[in-house]
Amino acid sequence: MSDATVLGQLGLVFLKLSLIAIGGSNAALTAYQDEVVGHYHWMSHEVFLQLFATAQLAPGPNVIVVTLIGWKVAGLAGAIVATVAMLLPACALAFAAGRLSGRFVASPRYRLAQDALVPLAIGLILASGVNLAAAQMSHAVTWPIVAASAAFVFRLRANPVWTLVLGALVALAAQYAGLVDFGVAPG
Amino acid sequence: MDRPPPPSLRDLFLGFAKIGILGFGGVAAIAHHVIVEERRWLDDKEYATVLGMGQVLPGANTVNAGVIIGDRFRGTAGSLACVAGVMLVPTIIVVLLAIVYDQVVAYPPARVAMIGAGAAAAGMILGTGLKMFSKLRIRASDWLVAGMTLAAISALHWSVISSLAVLIPAALLVTWALRR
DSSP states (O other): OOHHHHHHHHHHHHHHHHHHOBTOGGGGHHHHHIIIIIISOOSOHHHHHHHHHHHHTSOSOTTHHHHHHHHHHHHHHHHHHHHHHHHHHHHHHHHHHHHHHHHHTTSHHHHHHHHHHHHHHHHHHHHHHHHHHHTTTTSTTHHHHHHHHHHHHHHOOSOTHHHHHHHHHHHHHHHHTTSOOOSOOOO | OOOOOOOOHHHHHHHHHHHHHHOTTOSHHHHHIIIIIISOSSOHHHHHHHHHHHHHSBSOHHHHHHHHHHHHHHHHHHHHHHHHHHHHHHHHHHHHHHHHHHHHTTSHHHHHHHHHHHHHHHHHHHHHHHHHHHHSOOOHHHHHHHHHHHIIIIISOOOHHHHHHHHHHHHHHHHHHHHO
């Protein structure tokens, strides 16, 4: 398959995903997974999750994970194509909505849409978390890390990035204490 | 409230660049700080309205807010300045991180650490979702809509795209019916 074909597919995938990311990029993670891992087999679930974790270490909007996916699939050109494709349709829609907002923000229909779509977006985000965790369930130690990290973010006001550092340290400690075998030979 | 003069394209670009650069672990808090408190482009109520639209529209909330705020002050060029501002530096940093990731992932300890970080990232998303839900003035329809969305995608394993075709009308219907 030529590079141009892959770039074209990346572009089309994220043009489509752009418009379904209601509630932001994190709400669309399962949809990314469906396409990038399930449909196109561009990477494994494990690599997908690792890219997602890596993206959390960068500052900026969550949508930046798309840049990383594009990079993994097709290098720098892939990063640019995926990012632009992900931004364009949603930004165009936001632009149009911003211009119309004066007319519809005060209307009862807008309130109804907001009351219905905000919990829907939250459901999508929770489903993303469940599906990301399920992709890693082969490792015994990952479930306590998932649960502890969820509790940390839910209960504390500390920066969520700390959970990634703690998760990495717990996994390393468990490996070297001989509690688990990740199937990765010790270095 | 005393209004500062409308921001120039450069102001918009730099303000959103600051949001992008300082937004570690989520941009919501720093976006509010820069837009409402520091630059006073919008007051709290206007900001809540713009952000509320961002929540209903697809795409990144802060990027959408940038599009709307930029357009309000400087038209299309303003929108572009805000989006470029918030994306530019994070994009460069994430590409650098990708290069580092490719280098270190071959080493077993790094792979173990990444498995742990990945599990924590999945938990982080769950915690974020729970936190957002607990901040709603929770009504019966919220439980129903969030629950059926979670069930469709995580239990029934419907694809997100086909789920939305069913869930969006269902969410509107449930919310409308329970409100009366």
